[in-house]
Amino acid sequence: MIPGERTENRREEQQNDPPGPSGGSPLTLRRQAGEDLLAAGEAIINRALSGNSEAFLAANRQQGGQ
Amino acid sequence: MSTRMFGAETEYAVAGRTGDRGGGDRAMLVNQLQDAAKLQLRHLPDRQGSGCFLENGARFYIDAGLHPEMSTPECTTPWEVVRYMLAGDRILVDLARQLEARLGDGSRVTVFKGNVDYSGTHSTWGAHESYCHRAPVECLPDALIPHLVSRVVYAGAGGFNPLSPGLEFTLSPRAHHLTRVISDNSTNLRGIFHTKDEPLSSSGYHRLHVLCGDGLLSETALWLKFGTTALVVAMIEAGVFTKNKVALRSPLQALKTFSGDPTCRVAVKLSSGRSATALQIQDYYLALAEAHLHDAFMPDWAEDVCGQWRVVLESLDKRPAEIAATLDWAIKWAVYEDRAERRGFSWTALAGWSFVMRELRAALDATENRGLPIGVDLVCSQDSPIRKEVLAMRPFLHARKLSWDDLGAFLALRQEFFEIDSRFGQLGAEGIFSALDSAGKLTHHLPGIDRIEEAASEPPLTGRARLRGEEIRRLAGTAGRHYSDWQGVWDHASMRWLDLSDPFDVDAKWQPIPERPGALKDIRSQLSTFEELLNARDGGWTY
Numbered sequence A: 001m002i003p004g005e006r007t008e009n010r011r012e013e014q015q016n017d018p019p020g021p022s023g024g025s026p027l028t029l030r031r032q033a034g035e036d037l038l039a040a041g042e043a044i045i046n047r048a049l050s051g052n053s054e055a056f057l058a059a060n061r062q063q064g065g066q
Numbered sequence B: 001m002s003t004r005m006f007g008a009e010t011e012y013a014v015a016g017r018t019g020d021r022g023g024g025d026r027a028m029l030v031n032q033l034q035d036a037a038k039l040q041l042r043h044l045p046d047r048q049g050s051g052c053f054l055e056n057g058a059r060f061y062i063d064a065g066l067h068p069e070m071s072t073p074e075c076t077t078p079w080e081v082v083r084y085m086l087a088g089d090r091i092l093v094d095l096a097r098q099l100e101a102r103l104g105d106g107s108r109v110t111v112f113k114g115n116v117d118y119s120g121t122h123s124t125w126g127a128h129e130s131y132c133h134r135a136p137v138e139c140l141p142d143a144l145i146p147h148l149v150s151r152v153v154y155a156g157a158g159g160f161n162p163l164s165p166g167l168e169f170t171l172s173p174r175a176h177h178l179t180r181v182i183s184d185n186s187t188n189l190r191g192i193f194h195t196k197d198e199p200l201s202s203s204g205y206h207r208l209h210v211l212c213g214d215g216l217l218s219e220t221a222l223w224l225k226f227g228t229t230a231l232v233v234a235m236i237e238a239g240v241f242t243k244n245k246v247a248l249r250s251p252l253q254a255l256k257t258f259s260g261d262p263t264c265r266v267a268v269k270l271s272s273g274r275s276a277t278a279l280q281i282q283d284y285y286l287a288l289a290e291a292h293l294h295d296a297f298m299p300d301w302a303e304d305v306c307g308q309w310r311v312v313l314e315s316l317d318k319r320p321a322e323i324a325a326t327l328d329w330a331i332k333w334a335v336y337e338d339r340a341e342r343r344g345f346s347w348t349a350l351a352g353w354s355f356v357m358r359e360l361r362a363a364l365d366a367t368e369n370r371g372l373p374i375g376v377d378l379v380c381s382q383d384s385p386i387r388k389e390v391l392a393m394r395p396f397l398h399a400r401k402l403s404w405d406d407l408g409a410f411l412a413l414r415q416e417f418f419e420i421d422s423r424f425g426q427l428g429a430e431g432i433f434s435a436l437d438s439a440g441k442l443t444h445h446l447p448g449i450d451r452i453e454e455a456a457s458e459p460p461l462t463g464r465a466r467l468r469g470e471e472i473r474r475l476a477g478t479a480g481r482h483y484s485d486w487q488g489v490w491d492h493a494s495m496r497w498l499d500l501s502d503p504f505d506v507d508a509k510w511q512p513i514p515e516r517p518g519a520l521k522d523i524r525s526q527l528s529t530f531e532e533l534l535n536a537r538d539g540g541w542t543y
Helices: A003-016 A026-048 A053-059 B026-040 B078-103 B137-150 B173-177 B219-237 B251-259 B278-291 B302-318 B328-342 B347-365 B376-380 B387-392 B394-399 B404-424 B432-438 B464-475 B524-536
Strands: B005-011 B013-017 B043-045 B052-054 B059-063 B067-071 B108-112 B127-133 B178-183 B190-194 B206-210 B267-269 B275-277 B482-485 B488-491 B496-499 B510-512
Touching (some): A026 B432, B013 B067, B026 B059, B026 B078, B043 B464, B052 B482, B137 B206, B137 B219, B137 B251, B173 B178, B190 B251, B219 B302, B251 B267, B328 B404, B328 B432, B347 B404, B376 B404, B387 B394, B404 B432, B464 B482
Antiparallel strands (some): B005 B067, B005 B127, B043 B052, B482 B488, B496 B510
């Protein structure tokens, strides 16, 4: 799926999504959760990153395992 | 209704940030973590190794590759196994914090739950599953493999192909480390189906050991992974699969095809000559489970699993946005796609750069510079050993509106995404998944997966794990006298043992260890003799 297809899917779903009792259907609420996730994700990731990913990966290098 | 039993083994990655006294040494940190576990946790030493069994019935030890491993106690419901996995995570985080405090030099001990390395070592470590069963072992591969291959649509951790020189999103990073359909090896040449059958019990039980899965964080994904696979095992045991209609023509290729397709739309060839998508294969298993829902061999939670299984498959098929904040891979897919766009890279552009990197890697590896990192300097140099291939890429780049000027940004983004993917599984508040969850941005929780703190010290309600946990709590602190393993608790002073060889046992049966003349004078020096004694016992023992 490419980003454009995803957006198109969202449009189609919105047209078919029946309204729920509290003004938003379960589908709408879950879709809203996805959008909230993206809004929050950027800031949370920026806080989590070390600033030097190459050094981070080298320092966390793992060897072996099952 | 029947009772199923299963458990999880989670290998963690540990890393340290050096403090004043060199706290960054991984071997030292891992050993100190094990020491901390023995100091802080009520336990009995493992009779057959350097680890320990805990009062919640779990086992903690250091596995190959210096990976701390937590095995859950034997569980009988999918809620329970997820609960004990989360309790294991919490125990590890607490131990790490306690170790940091003890070191007292500013060292940081970080624990990760993902199971691939992105630094170039091509290492992977396990998130194994065990299912107790009585099915004829030879029936398992044909019936089970299509399920294991297609369940990645909800049981994949998401991330990137760790073996690719590009940046290729995958539903299952672990899948790229599998090189066989069936294998008896767990550290090399791993297979989708692992033939290991170490029952750790008696009475005709087998233990299906699944090693192809990813380490997960989503409760829904974990719950489904165990719930659906346990139902498939129950159906195999009941003889439901006389002929598997979704047998795959090329299971390994199918796993990689499904892993590379977040749309869940790509079909693979079946042995029958027909084609099927991962969702169609999963739907086949689900329909079978629903048809047998009320049969005596099914557990009483089968209806719950089938209900949630159907909801997730239908969401993946018709409304993927519904599970964008629920399943591990879907959460990552949404976040990575969004972040790449913010950095000026469309998903199509990333695919283009990945193709370029694969071509250049292959070209470089065909020269005497095999293995050399591919960076901007190497690509742009007039003396580059792959100058010809670089020039040959121009039409491809031009057709996709890509430019060598962006190679540096692509390589930086690749490293950044690898760090993000590692930090998704970082345990504790600083981990990305944890932070998103704490911020209320995820929809992965399931009712009934709760009381995690309690599960860190309380064993499950039934089965031998209950008995083991109770005895460990009673006997902890008597190291040197009492030991535990999966099949028993051993009192080496009074020469008695608690027989836990039946995993479904609910009554404590202490009994004498059969003696052999001249043996057992020095308990510690005689540990290996116990196994010989047991093997020699009438009726035999199965290890």
